[in-house]
Amino acid sequence: MSSAGVKADVAGDTPSGNPTLPGTAPQPFDAFRSGWETEIGDGFPLPTFSPATTRDFRVRSRATKVGDVAITDLHGASAIRTEGPLVGVEDQVRMYVVRRGSWALGAPLARGEQTVPAGQFLLRHVGRPLHFETVPDTTAKVLVLPSTMLKPLLGARQSVAGPADSAEVRLLVAHSNMIYETVAGLGPAGVQAAHSTLIELVKAVARGGVDDAEPQLAYALAQAAKDLAETHLADPELSGTMLARELNVSVRNLQRAFAAAGESVTAYIRQRRLEEARLALTAPSGRPSVSELAAYWQFADSSHFIRAFKKHYGRTPTEYARSALPAEN
Structure with missing residues (x-):
């Protein structure tokens, strides 16, 4: 596998978004294609998209490559459809995790092809090129993976499907999101560790269980x-x-x-609750009372909340709220 990871924002310039690539081309799809080919495309070529897709390309996307694995997160305000001749063979395992909309493999759908609806995942071996089609407002994560270690785990059907909120998928999604944040700064050993953990978590999805005692999976x-x-x-x-x-x-x-x-788990939960309480205290209007915050964020009582807040921020909630008031002229 490659000794370096690559991260790129490859979004088209949507009406509400921002062009995220240096030297963005005039058309949104051109910007997307240029960014993909420059940063991600080696070994992961883009399919041929339909003219309707390229004309109305309202897609936000980010992608990263770690060795022989590509990860793409995509939100398409517009529909996406591929078309044209399908030639050659492929030998990949792909995983689709769909949060909104749907992702159809085969467009138009042929017998034996599959649609991944919102809230579901599909892990399948791809032995031949396939078209795909999404409906508008589809949000999905797509992983392209090597088949050598994964294909044997998929069984005779060569696919596994299930809920996107299963424990194994949650772990995999968390790890892939961490890769986005860290891959650009990883050295060869870090890239290898990120890649190995990713493959192990995909194996866990295929098996329907994860070895939670495996130290390699601790951060995920x-x-x-x-x-x-x-x-x-x-x-x-x-x-x-x-x-x-x-x-x-x-x-x-x-x-x-x-x-x-x-x-620690307990300390993390308390810290996040205190952070949210602090944000509520800085609201310009409609600030809750100390007793309301204590009850909402599950502190035993106001005194307990005040002590915890002061220990964390150095001031009581009332003092903090007063300091957040705009200065009077």
């Missing part, structure tokens, strides 16, 4: 727990036990994953 596990915690910060049930249950791992191994980064 901790990040997946943090991502999940973000959606439950005001939930009174939020705890290490709840996160471990949702991620289908042991509490002990989740705690070990956080400890590897010098954190």
